[in-house]
Amino acid sequence: MKVFAEGAWSRPPKIILGIDIGTTQSAVAFAYLYPEGPQTLYNVTAWPGQEAKGEKKVPTLVYYDTDKKAVSFGAEALKPEIAEKAEDDKWQLARHFKLHLHPDAMKHKHNLRAQPLPAGISLLTIYTDFMAYLLKHTKDFFEFRIIDGQKVWEDHFRDMTMVLAHPNGWGVKEQNFLRQAAIAANYVPSSKATSHIQFLSEAQAPLHFCMFHGDLRNRLKPNTTFAICDAGESIVDTTIYGVTLARPVLELEEKQAPASVLAGSIFVDCEAERYLNRTLSGAELSSEDVEECTKAGVKDFKSVLKWSFIDETADHLIQIGPIRCKYPSSIRVRRDHMVISGPVVKGFFDACVNEIIASVDKQLEGFNVQNILLIGEFANSPYLRQVFQKRYEPRGSRILFVDNYSSPTAAAEGGVVYVRNVMTMQRSAKRAPRFSWGIETSIAFNYDDLDHRDRKTQVSTSGRTLVPGRWHGVAQKGVVIDEGDIVRTPVSLDFPSLPSELGEFKLDLYHYSRDDEPVWMRNKQGGLLPKFSKAVHIYTNLSDLRGALNPRIDRDGTLQYQLNFDICMRFGGVELVAYSEWEEERTTRTGRCTLVPTIDQA
Known part of the structure; x- marks a missing residue:
């Protein structure tokens, strides 16, 4: 809970809901604004399966049983007992389903191969089920945290404004899809779907988040230019903004259409998985052992090495155990940990990093950009931060970070701030169409x-x-x-x-x-x-x-x-x-x- 705007609210009561359904993680934020009350923003936590952790994010996962019914969501779907039941009862897991909604042109351009959807389950059904899950636990959290929350929710839910964050490259088709899913999930009736559902690009949402959380606004002067590179899970968006007015109201304009590339952090995981599978498959192991060791190795990489790697001159360890196998000498394994050289690990990253740098270079061409704000899930990588600093700071662009930045959380919070600013007639950034x-x-x-x-x-x-x-x-x-x-x-x-x-x-x-x-x-x-x-x-x-x-x-x-x-x-x-x-x-x-x-x- 945090106050996100000065002064008390002076308008009628209002619930604002910000949602970001990410490729691997999702988040919900909300504000309940009422006359003379503080303008306070809440992140939904206490998601089932991770109540004790207070996590703001929830895994974007849905299990379906053989009757095509959604039976497990989010962190609960990752529990060992759920995984065992899913295997025994032949459940199907929907994961990375957001990738299926990307426009065809984007998928073809980047040769995107998304994991198939569960057989017989439509993409709209998956989105509807997952959004209904988010709404149910948002309602529970709201009623628990807000004084007289049950009555407040009942009184104002039907006039709630929700804002959905989505990638820059999405347009009318994808927005219509999300609106239909929200209607089916009972967020709003169809008669209010146009007026009560708003959209915010994943390039703009972080801008509102960073104005609220960081000191970016204090660095912005009229007639200066800055860039935001939002390196998320699947998409990396780069947008250049010009400051036309700093006080009393901040006025910004996009200098050109944002650039988007499918080079997010999940593709680093894919490179690591391909390497582990290829290497272990050549080690005369059974197919079951290869699959289990690869799965364990990817899990360990995503938890540890992905967020600590920076030195390509050193060797690094990935846990592939606890299976005890006899490995050939060509594969260096020590106590269930595979030893991988720095250049190999660097290769996992560079497949994405090189594409990101090429995109940012093209965006910056012809502009004098004083500050580059590197945000997003991938921005927590020390290696990516180092690459940005080495490349752009000698060119006069200072690299700024937001500590503990989380893409879904920031997009959800940024959506709430955006709607509040629109309601109070504060200006948003002028935009440049992508086509x-x-x-x-x-x-x-x-x-x-x-x-x-x-x-x-x-x-x-x-x-x-x-x-x-x-x-x-x-x-x-x-x-x-x-x-x-x-x-x-x-x-x-x-x-x-x-x-x-x-x-x-x-x-x-x-x-x-x-x-x-x-x-x-x-x-x-x-x-x-x-x-x-x-x-x-x-x-x-x-x-x-x-x-x-x-x-x-x-x-x-x-x-x-x-x-x-x-x-x-x-x-x-x-x-x-x-x-x-x-x-x-x-x-x-x-x-x-x-x-x-x-x-x-x-």
């Missing part, structure tokens, strides 16, 4: 324009020949956008007579991943060009716009009706926001839009 957004438009066919020839054409309702496939950008990759900036796309619909029902209007929004500003998004055959992809359908129910129908006389003298409105979009926040806007009786009105992600590439 360009745009819509498909048409242009009047011009025979003299060679680029129009051989393209598919369409005839409009007014009889004009049009060439579709034209790109109209509404937000450009890497160009900083204020969170409140609104992009308006005008829409004009013609009706030959007064319609009895207006129905629904759909606008397709596309991504473009390159840095240039293209003219066309389709080739002459009508197919999407490379680097373009359909991202989301924006649906608008037109029934509320009936009062905006305007009669007009067409050129042939017939009475027709026209409906004019705007689709308004905001791209500056973590989540895409869209709504409709129109004029009716000299009054500007707004309506709700529904965003539906798509994997359709046409």
